Amino acid sequence: MEEPDAWREDVFADRSRLLEGVRAYGLIVAMWMRSTLTYRASFVMTTVGNFVATAFDFVTILLMFAHVDALGGYSLPEIALLYGASATAFGLSDLVLGSVDRLGRRVRDGTLDTLLVRPVPVLAQVAADRFALRRLGRVTQGLLVLGYALVTLDIAWTPLKVAMVPLMVLSGAAVFGAVFVVGAAFQFFAQDASEVQNAFTYGGTTVLQYPPSIFGKELVRGVTFVVPLAFVSWLPALYVLGRDYPLGLPGWAAFLPPVVAGLCWVLAGLAWRTGLRAYRSTGS
Amino acid sequence: MRLYAVVAAGGFRRYATYRAATAAGVFTNTVFGFILAYTYRALWDVRPQLGGYDMSEAVTYVWLGQALLMTCAMMGGGFEDELSERIRTGDIAVDLYRPADLQLWWLAGDVGRAAFHLLGRGIVPMVLGALAFELALPSSPWTWVAFLLSVALGVVVSFGLRFLVALSAFWLMDGAGATQMAMLAGLFFSGMLLPLTLFPGLLGEVARALPWSSLLQVPADVFLGKRTGWGLVQAYAFQAGWAVALLLAGRLLQSAATRRVVVQGG
Numbered sequence: 001m002e003e004p005d006a007w008r009e010d011v012f013a014d015r016s017r018l019l020e021g022v023r024a025y026g027l028i029v030a031m032w033m034r035s036t037l038t039y040r041a042s043f044v045m046t047t048v049g050n051f052v053a054t055a056f057d058f059v060t061i062l063l064m065f066a067h068v069d070a071l072g073g074y075s076l077p078e079i080a081l082l083y084g085a086s087a088t089a090f091g092l093s094d095l096v097l098g099s100v101d102r103l104g105r106r107v108r109d110g111t112l113d114t115l116l117v118r119p120v121p122v123l124a125q126v127a128a129d130r131f132a133l134r135r136l137g138r139v140t141q142g143l144l145v146l147g148y149a150l151v152t153l154d155i156a157w158t159p160l161k162v163a164m165v166p167l168m169v170l171s172g173a174a175v176f177g178a179v180f181v182v183g184a185a186f187q188f189f190a191q192d193a194s195e196v197q198n199a200f201t202y203g204g205t206t207v208l209q210y211p212p213s214i215f216g217k218e219l220v221r222g223v224t225f226v227v228p229l230a231f232v233s234w235l236p237a238l239y240v241l242g243r244d245y246p247l248g249l250p251g252w253a254a255f256l257p258p259v260v261a262g263l264c265w266v267l268a269g270l271a272w273r274t275g276l277r278a279y280r281s282t283g284s
Numbered sequence: 285m286r287l288y289a290v291v292a293a294g295g296f297r298r299y300a301t302y303r304a305a306t307a308a309g310v311f312t313n314t315v316f317g318f319i320l321a322y323t324y325r326a327l328w329d330v331r332p333q334l335g336g337y338d339m340s341e342a343v344t345y346v347w348l349g350q351a352l353l354m355t356c357a358m359m360g361g362g363f364e365d366e367l368s369e370r371i372r373t374g375d376i377a378v379d380l381y382r383p384a385d386l387q388l389w390w391l392a393g394d395v396g397r398a399a400f401h402l403l404g405r406g407i408v409p410m411v412l413g414a415l416a417f418e419l420a421l422p423s424s425p426w427t428w429v430a431f432l433l434s435v436a437l438g439v440v441v442s443f444g445l446r447f448l449v450a451l452s453a454f455w456l457m458d459g460a461g462a463t464q465m466a467m468l469a470g471l472f473f474s475g476m477l478l479p480l481t482l483f484p485g486l487l488g489e490v491a492r493a494l495p496w497s498s499l500l501q502v503p504a505d506v507f508l509g510k511r512t513g514w515g516l517v518q519a520y521a522f523q524a525g526w527a528v529a530l531l532l533a534g535r536l537l538q539s540a541a542t543r544r545v546v547v548q549g550g
Binding site: 042045046049052053056059060063064066067068069070071072190191192193194195196198199203206207210213214215216219 | 302304305307308309311312315316318319320322323325326327330331334458460461464465467468471472477478482483484
């Protein structure tokens, strides 16, 4: 008789735990923001530096287009759409969750234990740890390139295509966020292998900044079906551009990003729990 | 001399300790090698012979960049953070007390680090790249020797630049800003983004004359056989010239800085 009630309590417990995590995240982030903004000149410089460093990716593309009119059959504004969507999505997830890549170091030096004894979800603490507001630099340059693409592209806009732009950026950020969490969970096992994560995060966004037509079929398949990064920008952006996806996926696949993002987070949550349960302190 | 050999060996062993990190780095370098090789192929498909390279030379350039990224420390190599942190905290006073030269001490350690990264993170991505793509590998063993010498000079130039960056902490107190600027310049002017021969007009000329081109562009050109005979001598002279100039500048800055050192506390 008590079963349903217990079940309901469990759900509510889960939800309040989620809310608690978000609240704790917000508090820690606010603290780091205050500390960052204490040194204003330093904050401005590092944000500009972050902007410039990430803008180099687009400068490379511009330098390429100084020599050619099209790359893999795509014009500069078309590539700017792919680039802008992917860079903004990645920038957002990097801003919110980018700090989780420090987890390996915490496992190594034993400071993770301090987080475990606090009555706050560990993921929220790790994600908010040393929250780096300067990462707004990356988001800004992504948005600028996206804006440039939307202004210069000659597209027959429909309501669906208009809705697709914010949809792909937000669900793309969620997909990248799940990749960040899986990468962090992996570091519970491989403590000093944080660079593997870079291959999927930084490498992933670099792949998505170019059209799929320039990559080998295996790489396109891997990015679509194994690590589903293609749903961040390639599929929805090619729908907006009115182009076919190289693997011959049906047209409605372009609308899957929110579903894919949800699935990625379910997997990321499982990976995180598995990693956290397997954690044994270094004891030093 | 023996002391610095020991320090260099220590630098090598220190990085050799982190096996998982090295494997992870090799994986990441390989993934980026694949991604960039595909983008270069798309570019050279449209413009064969762009920048004086054919398709296989361009793809080889990509893999050389991945192999030398850590060796020539284009995005920073680690010692500069450590040294500027020692300056900030005042530990530098202890270093100056030692019966060893500050600059040579850190150079020796960095040479050891570079040697490890060349072996640990250079060879495997290059081999994997050669399996997947048609690379323009030198046929003459002398070209390999010439390349290694050019890489060695590139390491010294890289050290010279980063030593200056680290010493700036004497004046700036916080080395983070300078380190970041150095990282940006290293990334852009070494030829890591695109070969410097593709940079247009004056920007290209300036980029090729700056010290950072010694880190990747010059060794890559030696590897690809673009610099032979007199051209090779000029390449070495260019790298060695920058190496000497930067080391001397570091020495001057070091003596100016040590006169400023004020040690706090007892």
